[in-house]
Amino acid sequence: MKEEKDYIRDLAEIRSMMERTSKFLSLSGWAGIMAGVYALAGAYLAYTYFHFKPEDALAAADKGRGSLPGLVLVALATLVLAVGTAVFLSAGKARKRGEKLWNATSGRLLVHMSVPLMAGGLLILVLMSKGLLGLVAPVTLIFYGLALYNAGKFTYSEIRILGLLEICLGLVSAYFIGCSLLLWAVGFGLLHIVCGIYLHYRYER
Amino acid sequence: MDGLHKAFESRIRLGIMSALAVNETLDFNALKEFLELTDGNLASHLKSLEKETFIGMSKSFVGRKPNTSYFITPEGKKAFENHLKALEQLIKAQLP
Secondary structure (H helix, E strand, O other): OOOHHHHHHHHHHHHHHHHHHHOOOOOOHHHHHHHHHHHHHHHHHHHHOOOOOOOOOOHHHHHHHHHHHHHHHHHHHHHHHHHHHHHHHHHHHHHHOOOOOOOHHHHHHHHHHHHHHHHHHHHHHHHHHOOOHHHHHHHHHHHHHHHHHHHOOOOOOHHHHHHHHHHHHHHHHHHOHHHHHHHHHHHHHHHHHHHHHHHHHHHOO | OOOOOHHHOOHHHHHHHHHHHOOOOEEHHHHHHHHOOOHHHHHHHHHHHHHOOOEEEEEEEEOOEEEEEEEEOHHHHHHHHHHHHHHHHHHHHHOO
């Protein structure tokens, strides 16, 4: 016959197994912080060197044409750095937790994020081809927010709130396109840093 | 004790049920990784749960490799939930 402490341990293990098999918890807080730093640097470069100062959906296209390849390059470099750092740091955290980076939970997380991200990425290509550069920053915020909102079911639930905030910022910046780069820097820079610090202090110490 | 099921006396089988309760399906390798078991050990526990009709399996091919995925059956879900309730009551009853 089992004793009481066995029952308590049974319950604790059930709970931990349910969490471990349904949520990806090797997401690193530092990845968020670093992504935020890259985003702030990218936004700064876009503003100072490439004079990305959209006033409305179309106006940016007229003035900004010449610097479009540069802007795209900065955006891609920011994306690659952020994703690369996130994978690297999360792999480290997974190793420490004795898990693999690539498992059933991380796979599910990626699949659920990739649908909104792909749709958003394709929409941005369409917007750029139509010269609607002013809408690019709001659209990245909205679709990234949707991806995070989805992802929240499969990792720390705080990611869900971050997603909602990104969506709100995206909608506001779609209305006030003059502020869209600033709001983009808030969404991808500041919020990532704040969320990263929160996750780090709450779960990694 | 009512509700506590014999099949769940083993912590490994309890672990398998917990994992399958929150996932639509999990394949053999994913279960193996989560539970940190050897192939043979996991297979024997899976078989005994299958015999109780608490879990089911379906075989498919991923490319050329055979892939077996497991899922919880309605009976399994019910038995597992009853077991959980019974555990909680046992603990509550013994608390001062």
